[in-house]
Amino acid sequence: MKIDLTELLEKVGNDADIEESEEISFPEDNLNLTSPVAMKLHLVNIGSSVLVEGKVTTEAQLECSRCLEKFKFPLSIDIEEEFTKELFIASGSNEIELKEGDFTGTIERDNTIDLAELIRQDLLLALPIKTLCAQDCKGIGGK
Ligand SMILES: [Zn+2]
Incomplete structure (x- = not known):
């Protein structure tokens, strides 16, 4: 889930397309992924920050809350x-104001970002x- 931005950071306007998939698990969340997390991302250096946009797809195994059967649920999210x-904020002009509640990710000192979180x-x-498992699931023993 780590992406190296070294080349991207060299010049404003640099961009990159990233396509990869990775097996991840989030056991602490009870999120059981049954297929690798596939990312298709576009990254652009817009000067004050790097914009990451794209799609992430995977499949989770869920348990039906009525019949307790396990079933697969495709997940697709837009990133x-x-x-x-941090350097950008410190050395930048006053135009860059981080308002409270704004969530921006941090580029680490080694020029990587971690998308896992x-x-x-x-x-x-x-x-x-x-x-x-189905909209009309009748539950345990239901008909
Ligand atoms: Zn069910």
């Missing part, structure tokens, strides 16, 4: 996030509130 190097949060938000 749109800015990553800022962002993806974890977005995947959890994409989970259905009611986990049903």
Whole structure:
């Protein structure tokens, strides 16, 4: 989930397309992913930050809350996030104001960003509130 931005950071306007998939698990969230997390991302250096946009897809195994059967649920999330190097904020003009509540990711000192946390949060938000194997599931022993 780590992406090296060294080349991207060299010049404003530099961009890159990244396509990769990785097996990740988030055991602490009860999120059981049954297929690798596939990322298709576009990254652009917009000067004050790096904009990361794209799509992330995977599949989770959920348990039906009515019949307790396990079923697979495809997850697809849109990523749109800015990553800022702390240096940019410190040395930048006053135009860059980070308001409280704004969430921007941080570019590490070694020019990498880690998308794991962002993806974890977005995947959890994409989970259905009611986990049903089928809309008309009749529950345990139901007909
Ligand atoms: Zn069910």
